[in-house]
Amino acid sequence: MSQLRPNDPASPTNRREQVFPHLDADMASRIVGYGIEERVPAGTTLFRRGQRHIDCFFVIEGSIEIFDLDEQGEPNIFVVHGPNQFTGEVDLFGDRQALVNGRTGTDSRLIRMDTASFRRLVSTEPDIGEVLMRAFILRRVELIQTGTGGVTLAGSAHAADTVRLRSFLIRNGYPYRLLDTDVDDDARRLIDGCGIDAAECPVVILPDRRVMRCPTTAELAEELGITIELDPTHTYDVAVIGAGPAGLAAAVYAASEGLDTLVLESLAPGGQAGTSSKIENYLGFPTGISGQALAGRAHVQAMKFGAHVAVARSVERMDCAGRPYRLHLDNGDTVAARSVVIATGARYRKLDQVDYTRFEGQGVHYAATAMEATLCGGEEVVVVGGGNSAGQAAVFLARTAAHVHVLVRGEGLAATMSDYLVQRIEQSPRITLHPHCQVDHVDGDTYLREVGWFCTRGGPPVRRKIGSLFVMIGAEPNTAWLKDCLDLDRKGFVLTGRDADGFATPSPYATTLRGVFAVGDVRSGSVKRVASGVGEGSVVVQAIHRFLNPSPV
Numbered sequence: 001m002s003q004l005r006p007n008d009p010a011s012p013t014n015r016r017e018q019v020f021p022h023l024d025a026d027m028a029s030r031i032v033g034y035g036i037e038e039r040v041p042a043g044t045t046l047f048r049r050g051q052r053h054i055d056c057f058f059v060i061e062g063s064i065e066i067f068d069l070d071e072q073g074e075p076n077i078f079v080v081h082g083p084n085q086f087t088g089e090v091d092l093f094g095d096r097q098a099l100v101n102g103r104t105g106t107d108s109r110l111i112r113m114d115t116a117s118f119r120r121l122v123s124t125e126p127d128i129g130e131v132l133m134r135a136f137i138l139r140r141v142e143l144i145q146t147g148t149g150g151v152t153l154a155g156s157a158h159a160a161d162t163v164r165l166r167s168f169l170i171r172n173g174y175p176y177r178l179l180d181t182d183v184d185d186d187a188r189r190l191i192d193g194c195g196i197d198a199a200e201c202p203v204v205i206l207p208d209r210r211v212m213r214c215p216t217t218a219e220l221a222e223e224l225g226i227t228i229e230l231d232p233t234h235t236y237d238v239a240v241i242g243a244g245p246a247g248l249a250a251a252v253y254a255a256s257e258g259l260d261t262l263v264l265e266s267l268a269p270g271g272q273a274g275t276s277s278k279i280e281n282y283l284g285f286p287t288g289i290s291g292q293a294l295a296g297r298a299h300v301q302a303m304k305f306g307a308h309v310a311v312a313r314s315v316e317r318m319d320c321a322g323r324p325y326r327l328h329l330d331n332g333d334t335v336a337a338r339s340v341v342i343a344t345g346a347r348y349r350k351l352d353q354v355d356y357t358r359f360e361g362q363g364v365h366y367a368a369t370a371m372e373a374t375l376c377g378g379e380e381v382v383v384v385g386g387g388n389s390a391g392q393a394a395v396f397l398a399r400t401a402a403h404v405h406v407l408v409r410g411e412g413l414a415a416t417m418s419d420y421l422v423q424r425i426e427q428s429p430r431i432t433l434h435p436h437c438q439v440d441h442v443d444g445d446t447y448l449r450e451v452g453w454f455c456t457r458g459g460p461p462v463r464r465k466i467g468s469l470f471v472m473i474g475a476e477p478n479t480a481w482l483k484d485c486l487d488l489d490r491k492g493f494v495l496t497g498r499d500a501d502g503f504a505t506p507s508p509y510a511t512t513l514r515g516v517f518a519v520g521d522v523r524s525g526s527v528k529r530v531a532s533g534v535g536e537g538s539v540v541v542q543a544i545h546r547f548l549n550p551s552p553v
Contacts, residue, residue, distance in 0.1 A: 012142035019138045022084045023058075027128050031058050031086075034121040035113035046087070046102040049149070049207065050225065054098050056118045057087045062108025067101050068149050069207060078148060080105055086132065089139040090173070092118065093303035097225025099149030099175065122304060129304075137300060143175045150175025151224065154191055155202025156182045158375060158447055160361030161214050162202040168217050170371060171268035171275075172226050172311060173296055217267070218331065221312030228310045232334050235324050236262040236308075238544055239337035241315050242478070244271020245530045246520025247343030248298040249537030254341075255305035257541060259548075262335060263307055264327070266314040270295030271345045272475065272521070273530050275367030276389065277396035281418060282530055292369065294530075315344075320485035320513055339544050342482070342494055342511070342518040343537065346475030351384065356442045356469070363448020364469050368393035373400045376468035380405065382451050384439060385472035386413050391421030393470050398430040405464075407437045407453055442469065477522050486513040493524035507543030509536060515547050 012019045023031070035058065040046070046064065047054040057064055059081050066079040066087065081087055087102055092115075104110075113121060122129035143149050153169070155162040157180040169176045179187030181201065196203055200213040204220060212223060221227045238254050240247045243265035255261040268274060276291030285294075303309060313333075319326040324336040348366040350357075356364050365372050368383075377400040383393050386408040394404045406413075406425065412435055413422045425431050434455065441452030441463065451466040477492045487495045499505050500512040509517045519536035521528050526536065 012138040012145070015138060018134055019142065020079065020081070020085060021131055021135055022082075023086070023128070023131065024084075027125075027131070028058070028060075028084050030125055030128065031113075031121065032060075032111055034117045034125075035111040038110050038112055040104045040108050040110055042104050042106045042108070044104045046104065047098055048101050049099060050097045052095055052097055052225065052229075053115055054088075054092065055115075056092055056113045057081075057102070058111040058113070059083050059085050060109040060111065062110070063105035064108065064110070065103050065105040067103070068099075069101075071209070075101070086135075088118075088132070088136060089143065090136045090300050090303075091140075092136065093300060094309060095228040099143060119304075119306060133300070133304065137297070140173055144173060147175050147177040149207075150177065151207065152177045152179060152205040153202055154179040154181060154187050154205060156180065158182065158362060159202060163361040163371070163375075164217065165202060165204065165215070165220060166371060167367075167369075168220065168268065168312075170369070171270060171292060171295075172221075174224060174226060218312050227312045228308060230262075230310060230313075230329075230333055230335050232336075235336040235338060236260045237337070237548060238262070238339045238341060239264060239325075239327060239335065240341045240343055241327070242271060242343035242345055242520070242522070243269040243295075243299070243309065243311070244343060244345045244520060244533065245273050245295070245298070246345070246533035246537040247271070247341065248295065248302055249534040250341045250343060250519060250540055251302040251307040251309070251537075252298065252305060253538045253541040254544065255302055255307035257545070259541070259544065261302075261307040262337065263302065263309040264313045264315055264329070264335075265309065265311045266330075268295075268311055269299040269309070272348070272389070273533075275369055276530075277368050277370075277373075277392055279392070279530055280420065290369075291530075315481050317481055317483060318485055320516075323515065325515070339515040339547055340517070341537075341540060341544070342479075342516065342522055343520050343533075344478035344481075345521040346477050348471065349474050349476055351439055351471055351473070354439050354442055356448075359442060359444060359448040359469075362446065363444060363467050364442075364471060366471055368396055368470055372468070372470075373397060376401055378402055379468065380464060380466050381468040381470065382407060382439070382453075382466055383470040383472065384408075385470075385474070386410060386416040387472065387474065388418055388421060390470075390472040391417045391425060393472060394431050395421060395424050395428070397470070398428050401430070401468075404428075404431045405434060405466075406431060407434045407439060409436065409438055411435055439469070475521065479522060486511045486516060489524040491524075493526075494518035494522055495524050506546065507540065509540045509543060517543060 064081040065077045067075040067077040070076045181187045204212040237259040240263045251263045273291040274295040278288040280288035314330040380403045381401045382405045384407045436457045437455040443450040452463040454461045497508045520533035
């Protein structure tokens with residue numbers, strides 16, 4: 001979910017009746033048939049933070065208090081559900097750990113719905129499902145805005161590991177509070193008071209006051225229950241590798257059509273598209289939508305239909321000699337699937353001629369989201385690249401940066417960027433395009449402090465005091481984990497549409513390995529657009545059905 005400003009009309013603070021709706025008598029009477037009625041004494045705990053697979057409760061009489069715990073371990077009640085109201089937020093659709101606690105405030109009469117009953121309600125009562133879905137999404141946004149139910153991240157806001165952990169929490173829609181030790185005296189005192197050495201920062205302070213010292217992304221995901229538990233003895237109908245637009249579309253359509261679907265994602269839903277500040281040419285969103293918001297909605301949609309989504313789970317290799325296919329994950333787990341959809345997209349390319357890896361996450365960025373924008377507000381920045389991602393970044397950053405320098409090796413932008421972005425860049429007084437130019441110099445101490453470039457059409461080399469360099473020069477396919485399982489083109493993208501003998505396949509998304517398909521940016525010859533990735537992900541499900549259930553001859 002995207003973080004919204006409190007004065008935004010879409011903010012939950014301005015939509016209370018949608019966040020905590022009261023269902024009418026007709027809806028209430030229908031809900032009763034999907035659960036079990038219980039009479040529960042006041043003060044009874046219904047669910048606790050950290051539990052998975054919690055039930056949904058509908059209040060007939062009485063109340064349910066939703067709370068977290070303060071620093072002294074005392075309940076901090078922030079919501080009370082009354083008659084004709086219901087508990088839950090987006091994690092109710094998935095297998096993640098609950099963020100908050102719930103207990104009865106008074107003697108109450110409730111309808112308890114387990115996970116299966118709740119999913120049946122949402123599927124068969126669409127009007128009720130719409131109310132619940134909207135409320136759940138807005139409740140999670142409110143948790144993110146307030147930091148309720150989340151963790152505290154303490155460290156230098158500009159440090160690479162702080163940026164890494166903060167980005168992971170944001171992109172996975174997990175509430176957090178940032179204490180920037182560069183500017184916050186209280187944050188420094190907190191670190192000192194906990195006996196933490198500065199070299200151990202950033203730290204993540206958990207609700208029970210335990211401290212994780214600069215955890216890996218996987219360790220944080222495991223501790224917070226962001227990832228799900230996988231059963232190595234279970235065989236899924238389809239495993240989707242990657243949760244970008246193509247992978248999420250495949251998951252939504254596969255799960256909605258009754259296939260037992262697993263999604264494995266190494267970082268967070270959205271892929272590269274999830275880092276786009278605003279996508280304005282995606283059908284159905286005339287005012288645009290951020291990549292993170294689009295990915296967040298698609299993620300919830302996939303879980304609504306029953307897809308299992310495991311983040312911070314990378315596939316290291318696939319056993320492709322027999323079926324079902326077995327996927328080996330980075331944490332040592334294995335999962336089996338009768339069919340596989342490769343939607344791993346691509347990883348960001350780096351500048352060849354400049355050694356800037358020491359500044360990655362500390363001035364060098366590959367995405368321009370609200371988080372990066374706050375790190376360079378009021379400063380000059382450089383964006384390298386001439387595609388839509390670079391254009392979106394330049395326009396977005398120009399809102400807060402003092403000036404944006406766009407560097408491209410070619411003549412201009414018209415051949416590589418959508419016209420609406422080209423026009424905005426040309427018309428913005430805060431953006432300067434530098435054609436035939438490339439970065440040849442970076443310097444700094446702990447952080448990036450200076451960027452230089454030269455232009456092949458003349459002029460002296462440029463050196464400027466710049467602390468933020470955005471590199472958006474395309475991507476390379478994430479296919480190293482496939483090794484020798486199937487055919488790739490010379491650039492490493494997955495070849496589709498031909499079998500191992502060179503004959504045309506029934507599906508344009510079929511690879512040279514039966515039952516394995518490729519969609520989105522990872523596929524050779526694909527159009528690198530969000531809409532085309534979504535289209536491929538939705539269409540491939542028909543081919544999966546044909547493979548899993550072949551028609552009798």
